[in-house]
Structure formats: structure tokens, C-alpha cells
Amino acid sequence: MLTVFDHPLIKHKLTIMRKKETGTKDFRQNLDEIGGLMVYEVTRDLPLNEIPIETPLCQTIGYEMAKDVVIVPILRAGLGVVNGIQNLIPTARIAHIGMYRDEETLEPHPYFEKYPSNMDEAAVIIVDPMLATGGSSVAAIDMVKKQGATSIKLVCLVGAPEGVKVVEEAHPDVDIYLASLDDHLNEKGYIVPGLGDAGDRIFGTK
Numbered sequence: 001m002l003t004v005f006d007h008p009l010i011k012h013k014l015t016i017m018r019k020k021e022t023g024t025k026d027f028r029q030n031l032d033e034i035g036g037l038m039v040y041e042v043t044r045d046l047p048l049n050e051i052p053i054e055t056p057l058c059q060t061i062g063y064e065m066a067k068d069v070v071i072v073p074i075l076r077a078g079l080g081v082v083n084g085i086q087n088l089i090p091t092a093r094i095a096h097i098g099m100y101r102d103e104e105t106l107e108p109h110p111y112f113e114k115y116p117s118n119m120d121e122a123a124v125i126i127v128d129p130m131l132a133t134g135g136s137s138v139a140a141i142d143m144v145k146k147q148g149a150t151s152i153k154l155v156c157l158v159g160a161p162e163g164v165k166v167v168e169e170a171h172p173d174v175d176i177y178l179a180s181l182d183d184h185l186n187e188k189g190y191i192v193p194g195l196g197d198a199g200d201r202i203f204g205t206k
């Protein structure tokens with residue numbers, strides 16, 4: 001299932017990120033804030049356990065999260081989304097998948113992976129600001145499934161219709177969340193209108 005957020009705060013912050021004159025500091029801050037706003041909805045169906053508790057007044061039933069949450073940023077750009085989510089789920093574990101996209105072929109190249117031990121039981125949230133051809137996302141989902149993950153969500157900021165179709169066809173069981181579904185991919189595999197190269201804008205490498 002694809003969910004595209006239609007929230008004024010997300011639209012406002014994403015517009016700041018899209019502007020070419022926005023510098024690294026403001027880019028990162030708005031990415032952080034959008035990550036926090038999106039996670040509220042992304043985690044809406046997380047299972048809860050009922051637990052007996054005692055308030056200062058009486059005994060009652062409270063709730064605690066039934067599953068560990070594992071956030072999986074696709075490096076580098078995905079790192080920019082982690083903080084906003086972690087602020088709201090401080091107990092989340094962080095896995096890492098290192099992947100770059102070949103500039104000519106647009107094929108994803110994994111170079112690093114590290115996971116906690118309980119991927120099979122966890123609610124796994126893969127994050128990458130950009131869903132372009134879908135190659136990186138499909139490869140990352142393949143990798144977490146190999147670790148036994150069954151509850152997987154993909155959270156991106158900006159998506160292209162081409163990439164959404166590729167992920168939906170390869171992994172129909174994975175819910176996709178976007179802040180914006182943009183128009184198309186250009187001949188170099190960049191999302192249009194997009195926001196440019198997310199990794200470079202987060203880390204100031206261009």
C-alpha cells in the first residue's frame with residue numbers, strides 16, 4: 001500500500017528542502033522534522049501489550065510496545081531520517097545498509113550491512129529520503145528479508161512513480177510512505193522536481 005502524506009507542515013518543510021539555495025544545516029533540520037512527523041502515522045498500527053500499572057490514584061491497565069522497532073537507514077542519505085524517528089522511539093535499534101548507486105547503470109551496490117539479532121521479530125522501518133528507480137529500496141528489502149524480517153515498511157520523502165511501481169511489484173507486502181509523489185525521473189535517474197542528490201545535500205559533499 002502507498003501512503004502519500006497530505007499535511008501542511010510536511011509540505012512546508014519539504015518545500016524548504018527542495019529549494020536549491022537551502023544550505024546543509026536547514027536541509028538536515030527539515031529532514032529531521034519531517035521524519036518525526038511521518039513516523040507518527042507510520043507506526044499507527046504497531047502492536048501493543050496491555051500491562052497492569054499503578055497510578056498515584058489506583059490500579060489500571062497501560063500499554064507498552066509489543067515489538068522492537070528497527071530503523072534501517074540506507075547510507076548515506078537515509079542517515080538523515082534516523083534522528084527524527086529516534087526522537088520519538090528512543091528505544092529503536094538502528095541497523096545500517098551501505099549502498100551507492102552506479103551513476104551510469106543506476107544499479108545499487110551494497111557495501112555494508114549490520115543488523116541487530118532479532119530482525120525476524122521486529123517492526124522494521126527502512127528509510128531513504130529518495131525512491132527514484134526503486135533499485136536501492138528493492139535491494140535493501142531483499143537484504144532485510146534475508147535476515148528474517150517479515151514486518152517491513154519503507155519510508156521515503158520524495159518518490160518517483162517509476163520507483164514506487166518497481167517496489168510494489170517486487171515486494172507487494174511492504175507498505176510505502178512518501179511525503180511527496182513527484183512527477184518523473186530524468187535521464188540521469190534523478191527525481192523531478194525532486195530536491196537533487198540527498199546524500200550530497202545532507203553531508204555537504206558537493
Ligand SMILES: O=c1ccn([C@@H]2O[C@H](COP(=O)(O)O)[C@@H](O)[C@H]2O)c(=O)[nH]1
Nearest residue numbers: 077132133134135136190191196197198
Ligand atoms: O533524485 C535523486 C535520486 C536518487 N538519489 C539517491 O539515489 C538513491 C535511490 O535511487 P534508486 O534509483 O531508487 O536506487 C537514494 O539512496 C539517494 O541517495 C538522490 O539523492 N536523488
Ligand SMILES: O=P(O)(O)OP(=O)(O)O
Nearest residue numbers: 075076077100101199200
Ligand atoms: O545513493 P547514492 O549513490 O546517492 O549514495 P549516497 O546516499 O551515499 O549519496
Ligand SMILES: [Mg+2]
Nearest residue numbers: 075076077199
Ligand atoms: Mg543513497
